[in-house]
Amino acid sequence: MKWPEPVSRTRRLSRTSLSEKAAQRLTIALLLTPAILVILLLFMGGLITGFLRSLGYFPLIGLNDFNFAAYTTIFTDNGFIRSFILTFHIAFTSTLIASILAVASAMLLRPAFRGKRFVQFIFSLNLTIPHLVGAVGVLYLFSGSGLVSRLATGAGLIDSPAGFPAMVNDPWAIGIIIQYVWKEIPFIGVIVLAILLSVGEDYESVARSLGANRWQAFRNVTLPLIMPGVVSASVIVFAFTFGAFEIPWLLGSTFPKALPVLAFESYTDVDLAARPQAMAMAMVIAVMSSLMILAYMKVSRRYVRS
Amino acid sequence: MTQVTLSGLTKIFDEKSPPAVDQLNLEIESGKLTALLGPSGCGKTTTMKMIAGLLRPTSGDITFNGESILSIPPEDRGAVMVFQNYLLFPYMTIAENIGFGLKMRKVDRKEIRTRVTDMLDLVQLPGFEDRKPRQLSGGQQQRIALARALIVQPNVLLLDEPLSNLDAHLRDEMRELIRRIQTEMAITTVFVTHDQEEAVVLADRIALLFDGRLQQFDVPDAFFESPQSVEIAKFFGGTNFIPGHYEGGEITTAIGRFRAPRSAVDGGDAVLSIRPEAVTLGSDGGNSVMGRIRSHVYVGRYARFRVALGDIEVEAITDPAQVKLFNDGDEVPVRFDSNKIWVIGPASSQP
Ligand SMILES: Nc1ncnc2c1ncn2[C@@H]1O[C@H](COP(=O)(O)OP(=O)(O)OP(=O)(O)O)[C@@H](O)[C@H]1O
Numbered sequence: 153m154k155w156p157e158p159v160s161r162t163r164r165l166s167r168t169s170l171s172e173k174a175a176q177r178l179t180i181a182l183l184l185t186p187a188i189l190v191i192l193l194l195f196m197g198g199l200i201t202g203f204l205r206s207l208g209y210f211p212l213i214g215l216n217d218f219n220f221a222a223y224t225t226i227f228t229d230n231g232f233i234r235s236f237i238l239t240f241h242i243a244f245t246s247t248l249i250a251s252i253l254a255v256a257s258a259m260l261l262r263p264a265f266r267g268k269r270f271v272q273f274i275f276s277l278n279l280t281i282p283h284l285v286g287a288v289g290v291l292y293l294f295s296g297s298g299l300v301s302r303l304a305t306g307a308g309l310i311d312s313p314a315g316f317p318a319m320v321n322d323p324w325a326i327g328i329i330i331q332y333v334w335k336e337i338p339f340i341g342v343i344v345l346a347i348l349l350s351v352g353e354d355y356e357s358v359a360r361s362l363g364a365n366r367w368q369a370f371r372n373v374t375l376p377l378i379m380p381g382v383v384s385a386s387v388i389v390f391a392f393t394f395g396a397f398e399i400p401w402l403l404g405s406t407f408p409k410a411l412p413v414l415a416f417e418s419y420t421d422v423d424l425a426a427r428p429q430a431m432a433m434a435m436v437i438a439v440m441s442s443l444m445i446l447a448y449m450k451v452s453r454r455y456v457r458s
Numbered sequence: 459m460t461q462v463t464l465s466g467l468t469k470i471f472d473e474k475s476p477p478a479v480d481q482l483n484l485e486i487e488s489g490k491l492t493a494l495l496g497p498s499g500c501g502k503t504t505t506m507k508m509i510a511g512l513l514r515p516t517s518g519d520i521t522f523n524g525e526s527i528l529s530i531p532p533e534d535r536g537a538v539m540v541f542q543n544y545l546l547f548p549y550m551t552i553a554e555n556i557g558f559g560l561k562m563r564k565v566d567r568k569e570i571r572t573r574v575t576d577m578l579d580l581v582q583l584p585g586f587e588d589r590k591p592r593q594l595s596g597g598q599q600q601r602i603a604l605a606r607a608l609i610v611q612p613n614v615l616l617l618d619e620p621l622s623n624l625d626a627h628l629r630d631e632m633r634e635l636i637r638r639i640q641t642e643m644a645i646t647t648v649f650v651t652h653d654q655e656e657a658v659v660l661a662d663r664i665a666l667l668f669d670g671r672l673q674q675f676d677v678p679d680a681f682f683e684s685p686q687s688v689e690i691a692k693f694f695g696g697t698n699f700i701p702g703h704y705e706g707g708e709i710t711t712a713i714g715r716f717r718a719p720r721s722a723v724d725g726g727d728a729v730l731s732i733r734p735e736a737v738t739l740g741s742d743g744g745n746s747v748m749g750r751i752r753s754h755v756y757v758g759r760y761a762r763f764r765v766a767l768g769d770i771e772v773e774a775i776t777d778p779a780q781v782k783l784f785n786d787g788d789e790v791p792v793r794f795d796s797n798k799i800w801v802i803g804p805a806s807s808q809p
């Protein structure tokens with residue numbers, strides 16, 4: 153290919169760099185293709201298949217029509233609605249409590265003190281412990297025959313272990329929330345601590361010097377500075393706790409069940425006709441997770457601005 | 459009007475290194491501008507943070523008008539510090555930044571708005587209310603940081619190198635501004651700088667700090683005319699130091715004997731110091747010796763000569779016209795005006 157005679161040096165330079173840029177972009181796109189393909193196949197493929205099946209399209213078992221029957225069924229089912237509310241309550245409450253406690257722990261862990269490294273190690277230790285182990289711990293500690301219940305009986309706080317408030321398999325999902333909070337505090341906390349340490353204390357010093365008391369400095373300066381980190385971390389936690397199966401399955405009540413448990417049980421039901429309903433529930437989980445995340449981000453952003 | 463007194467103020471960050479601030483005694487006069495001057499790392503910022511209540515002293519006391527304020531939290535001290543790196547709150551607008559102190563005091567919103575506008579006029583950035591800090595240049599941010607401090611009408615204003623990021627022209631303007639506001643509002647002001655010229659131009663008094671220790675606390679001209687040590691003289695641009703023996707108003711050195719009525723010591727081993735501007739070439743008479751011109755530089759506003767007097771070399775700063783009178787290698791009489799000689803105690807450490 154032959155370029156026309158350059159009018160000026162700069163013009164030629166910019167042309168060259170333009171074509172170079174295009175080439176660079178193409179290279180990047182090509183390099184990313186395998187990764188994108190995997191994501192598309194796994195994620196989008198799964199989502200599309202799931203969506204089609206939720207519409208009743210499942211040729212393998214002879215279902216060839218599209219319809220909204222599954223959706224109509226679940227949305228008119230009182231159990232589903234209750235499950236949905238319960239799942240939202242679990243995700244929202246765990247995320248909120250974990251975020252607050254994580255920020256508080258990060259603030260406590262920020263200043264230099266003797267033995268800080270050890271405390272920090274302990275703090276982040278349960279990042280490595282599987283959720284399942286945490287669930288067993290909750291059972292061991294908080295179930296009706298658990299350690300806390302027996303200690304409370306021993307101390308005379310309650311008459312018998314039977315008098316211990318239900319915290320496992322209970323309608324308020326207290327056991328589930330305890331487990332999630334326990335597990336997610338260090339996750340959010342480590343992120344917040346990293347931000348706190350990198351931002352430093354000078355902004356708060358400025359605020360104090362200008363007349364803010366401790367709380368005002370925290371509320372008006374520290375919090376807005378760490379809020380983007382808190383939001384990103386808690387969005388992940390929210391999405392996870394909304395869609396996770398194992399903990400509600402182990403620690404949840406028999407009615408209502410958390411959505412992922414309900415979906416899983418419908419899916420593994422001997423009645424294959426329940427499968428579209430399972431898929432419809434999975435779609436609802438996906439959509440709701442996305443919506444919640446969007447709403448949550450919007451609210452948090454407004455909070456940051458004010 | 460607040461008089462600030464530091465007594466035996468000490469800050470030790472960690473036991474293994476020397477104190478960042480060491481036994482500092484200072485009387486900061488009410489309503490005056492005091493400069494805290496010293497090289498990087500000498501403890502200027504640390505001292506300011508202790509006065510502001512942002513750092514707890516290891517030992518010693520700070521009083522405002524005679525009352526110890528160590529137990530008073532920073533927000534109640536009435537001492538506002540403007541940081542070296544301005545630290546405007548990044549997520550707030552300029553108006554919110556400036557109004558911050560008033561908002562913390564729960565001042566009415568309308569009043570905040572008008573006072574913010576006044577402040578922006580004062581620092582010559584009108585109309586900047588709705589911008590974000592990152593949209594401002596370093597110099598503009600520095601001025602906003604100043605406005606944010608002034609708006610709360612502090613009793614004590616602590617400025618940590620507030621002019622370091624301004625160009626020469628703006629720096630002069632801001633110096634004037636700070637000086638004007640400071641005098642008008644009669645705010646007791648401590649001003650940190652590592653630039654001796656800035657300290658001299660701005661301050662009523664200068665406290666010179668090396669390695670956390672106070673070297674000299676004096677009016678600006680004293681640092682030129684009667685520095686208490688060779689190091690101090692060097693920090694203020696002194697270059698000529700000739701060791702000798704001082705007795706009876708005369709100092710005897712390797713290159714001769716000079717009359718020197720002004721001195722920091724009574725007698726004994728001492729150092730003759732004379733500023734390069736006070737060395738005159740080509741005139742003999744009392745207090746002069748013969749020297750040979752080694753080299754010279756023409757700077758425009760002045761000329762700088764290096765002259766060998768025996769084994770010793772001195773620097774002379776002269777009228778630029780003198781470059782036409784002397785050539786390198788010429789023998790010339792070199793005179794030290796006896797009133798400009800200042801005799802200092804023997805140098806503690808020769809670099
Ligand atoms: N938080 C801290 N922890 C440990 N050492 C510190 C701390 N802050 C300051 N120092 C040390 O104390 C000494 C004085 O520091 P300071 O910031 O007061 O210097 P400065 O005079 O303001 O210097 P500059 O002109 O560079 O700003 C330095 O040696 C510094 O390393």
Ligand SMILES: [Mg+2]
Nearest residue numbers: 502503542618
């Ligand atoms: Mg400093």
